[in-house]
Amino acid sequence: MSSLTNIVKKEFKELLTKSTIIPVILMALLFGYMGTMIGDIEEEVMAKPLVGVVDLDDGIMSDMACHVFNTSAVLVYNGTDVDAGLSEVKEGGGVALIVLPANFSSNILDGSRGYVDVYWIMEGAGMLDSVSSASVDALLRSMSHEIASYLVSETGVADPALVFTPVERLDTTIFKDKEMEGISPDFIISVLSAQSFTVPFIIMMITIMAGGMVISSMGLEKENKTLETLLTLPVSRRSIVSGKLVASALVGLVMAGIYMIGFNYYMTSLEMSAEMDLSQYGLDLGPVDYLLVGVSVFVSLLAALSMCMVLGTYAKNYKSAQTLTMPITLLVIIPMFITMFKDFSTLPTALQVLLFAIPFSHPMMAMRELMFDNYVMVLGGIAYVTVFALVMIAVTVWIFNTDRLLTGSTKGIGLAKLFGKRK
Amino acid sequence: MTCRETTSGNAKYGRAIHNERPRKQAMNAIEIRDLVKDYGSFRAVKAISFEVREGEVFGLIGPNGAGKTTTLRIIATLLRVTSGTVTVLGKDLRTEPQEVRKILSYLPEDAGAYKNLTGTEYLEFIANFFATGAKAEAIVKKGVDIAALADRIDDKVDTYSKGMTRRLLVARALMTDPKLAILDELTSGLDVINAQEIRRMVKDISTRGMTVLLSSHNMLEVELMCDRIALIDDGRIVELGTPEELKAKYGASNIEEVFTRAVKA
Numbered sequence: 001m002s003s004l005t006n007i008v009k010k011e012f013k014e015l016l017t018k019s020t021i022i023p024v025i026l027m028a029l030l031f032g033y034m035g036t037m038i039g040d041i042e043e044e045v046m047a048k049p050l051v052g053v054v055d056l057d058d059g060i061m062s063d064m065a066c067h068v069f070n071t072s073a074v075l076v077y078n079g080t081d082v083d084a085g086l087s088e089v090k091e092g093g094g095v096a097l098i099v100l101p102a103n104f105s106s107n108i109l110d111g112s113r114g115y116v117d118v119y120w121i122m123e124g125a126g127m128l129d130s131v132s133s134a135s136v137d138a139l140l141r142s143m144s145h146e147i148a149s150y151l152v153s154e155t156g157v158a159d160p161a162l163v164f165t166p167v168e169r170l171d172t173t174i175f176k177d178k179e180m181e182g183i184s185p186d187f188i189i190s191v192l193s194a195q196s197f198t199v200p201f202i203i204m205m206i207t208i209m210a211g212g213m214v215i216s217s218m219g220l221e222k223e224n225k226t227l228e229t230l231l232t233l234p235v236s237r238r239s240i241v242s243g244k245l246v247a248s249a250l251v252g253l254v255m256a257g258i259y260m261i262g263f264n265y266y267m268t269s270l271e272m273s274a275e276m277d278l279s280q281y282g283l284d285l286g287p288v289d290y291l292l293v294g295v296s297v298f299v300s301l302l303a304a305l306s307m308c309m310v311l312g313t314y315a316k317n318y319k320s321a322q323t324l325t326m327p328i329t330l331l332v333i334i335p336m337f338i339t340m341f342k343d344f345s346t347l348p349t350a351l352q353v354l355l356f357a358i359p360f361s362h363p364m365m366a367m368r369e370l371m372f373d374n375y376v377m378v379l380g381g382i383a384y385v386t387v388f389a390l391v392m393i394a395v396t397v398w399i400f401n402t403d404r405l406l407t408g409s410t411k412g413i414g415l416a417k418l419f420g421k422r423k
Numbered sequence: 424m425t426c427r428e429t430t431s432g433n434a435k436y437g438r439a440i441h442n443e444r445p446r447k448q449a450m451n452a453i454e455i456r457d458l459v460k461d462y463g464s465f466r467a468v469k470a471i472s473f474e475v476r477e478g479e480v481f482g483l484i485g486p487n488g489a490g491k492t493t494t495l496r497i498i499a500t501l502l503r504v505t506s507g508t509v510t511v512l513g514k515d516l517r518t519e520p521q522e523v524r525k526i527l528s529y530l531p532e533d534a535g536a537y538k539n540l541t542g543t544e545y546l547e548f549i550a551n552f553f554a555t556g557a558k559a560e561a562i563v564k565k566g567v568d569i570a571a572l573a574d575r576i577d578d579k580v581d582t583y584s585k586g587m588t589r590r591l592l593v594a595r596a597l598m599t600d601p602k603l604a605i606l607d608e609l610t611s612g613l614d615v616i617n618a619q620e621i622r623r624m625v626k627d628i629s630t631r632g633m634t635v636l637l638s639s640h641n642m643l644e645v646e647l648m649c650d651r652i653a654l655i656d657d658g659r660i661v662e663l664g665t666p667e668e669l670k671a672k673y674g675a676s677n678i679e680e681v682f683t684r685a686v687k688a
């Protein structure tokens with residue numbers, strides 16, 4: 001074997017370890033999933049939208065509109081009863097119910113603007129949840145185009161403004177049992193987009209920062225050979241674990257806070273001027289809601305840190321500690337991307353299970369869920385994450401009571417000895 | 424200096440047996456009975472038994488991998504006992520580890536200190552586990568005196584040489600007046616003069632009641648400091664006695680020769 005081959009072989013052995021390969025594989029799977037999701041969205045864009053139509057006009061213009069709808073959409077309801085139409089559209093998985101009012105044709109033919117009522121059935125408030133409503137938007141534009149063409153060919157351009165926009169729509173959005181008049185799903189999503197992006201990002205930063213602190217702390221204790229001394233001092237293992245958790249949480253929060261300030265400036269510079277107060281639609285958070293968000297963030301951070309403590313026990317030194325942050329990073333990036341782009345309720349069941357199981361998802365989703373009064377989801381998440389955190393802390397204390405920290409093995413330690421013959 | 428005693432010295436390949444000191448009725452600081460330690464399927468310590476008396480400087484020597492550090496770590500409450508019993512001043516390690524930690528001090532061979540703390544801050548950190556207020560301050564003052572690092576005591580540990588760090592760690596181990604000090608390679612990294620000074624200090628403190636369990640590859644240090652020596656090999660105690668007894672038994676002029684002959688036997 002040549003010297004070069006010898007060195008290459010040694011480098012491969014050092015570099016290609018489980019801890020370096022597994023995160024890359026997981027990242028590849030994540031990108032694979034995202035690719036599939038984007039592919040699904042493309043299909044969604046290309047597919048005809050499912051809509052319901054209530055034609056109360058039965059005139060020439062409404063016939064024209066219905067022709068466009070029949071050609072470019074799949075009608076899950078076609079009748080004259082708004083309530084029945086809404087019910088059918090909801091059951092049929094439709095996007096919107098388009099209501100052509102009684103005076104639709106006469107208004108346009110009299111030189112006035114026609115109006116359609118659009119009842120949007122909104123499924124989710126994620127960035128990608130607006131795709132389905134975009135297809136209905138396109139449908140309504142086609143309708144306007146047809147009517148405009150008719151007006152130009154039959155009546156000439158008496159009023160250019162009317163020709164350019166012969167029909168206006170009156171939006172009503174129905175989302176999670178809330179009926180919000182005057183706004184479209186696109187508008188809600190665009191107003192919530194800053195929150196959709198910022199909250200998961202902040203949670204990710206806090207988790208990675210504080211988690212990295214804990215793992216590094218364990219790695220440094222081992223690298224600097226201070227752990228043995230610490231473990232022989234008259235202090236309980238529980239106190240050592242708690243001390244590391246509290247200090248890391250505080251330092252992590254401070255560091256995340258600094259990042260947040262910078263990030264906030266960045267986001268502010270990108271914000272659109274069209275702000276709207278969603279509180280008039282009941283889409284705001286009260287003091288109890290903010291308290292629940294705080295609790296959700298706290299228990300999630302606790303879960304992250306205790307999980308990092310368990311991982312930290314595997315750290316041999318500072319360098320290996322850096323590698324061990326990868327699992328946490330992945331576990332926090334996955335829900336961050338998912339919650340940014342899709343609403344929990346619009347995800348496939350398998351992904352919903354995955355998202356719920358990852359403890360860091362819950363604070364990312366909490367604000368939006370509370371905005372739509374989904375307390376069951378938030379409280380259930382808090383309960384789950386609390387149990388998760390307590391189990392992780394118990395596992396950490398147990399590891400601290402075994403030989404693992406010094407020998408890297410818990411062999412021969414019976415579960416009966418769990419939680420503390422040693423304090 | 425503690426008087427040397429006469430022991431039977433017939434502890435080869437089994438339980439070490441030795442007599443009580445005739446000069447005082449001291450209780451045993453450490454009592455080990457049939458101690459076994461397994462790492463998975465590997466048995467590192469194979470049913471060893473010995474006692475260390477209060478105020479004694481007891482040496483545990485042996486070749487690499489013999490089970491010395493494992494035994495020290497068990498007594499220091501770092502590792503669990505697989506079977507057998509270990510008591511420190513009457514307290515069972517299995518049931519009262521926290522009580523044992525209050526009375527012992529362990530100085531590992533390659534120990535370090537927190538690099539971002541100053542020497543004083545490090546001593547304060549340790550002292551706060553043992554006392555509060557004025558008592559803690561007194562402990563720190565004692566530590567500063569033992570470390571004898573002059574103004575450098577207020578510099579960050581990160582800037583210390585290996586020898587300075589070791590002095591700080593020795594100070595940390597002795598400043599709390601432990602009833603039992605477990606010292607692994609006490610003078611590792613120290614020059615001859617510093618090493619002599621530290622040995623003298625440890626010996627002096629031991630005459631005032633502190634028991635010392637010492638492990639070292641420096642046979643001169645072992646011979647100079649220890650009242651009795653146990654030689655461990657392949658997880659078993661193969662010899663135990665005073666340095667004079669062991670030298671006489673092997674017809675050796677020093678402990679290094681005893682070590683070599685006993686291990687090769």
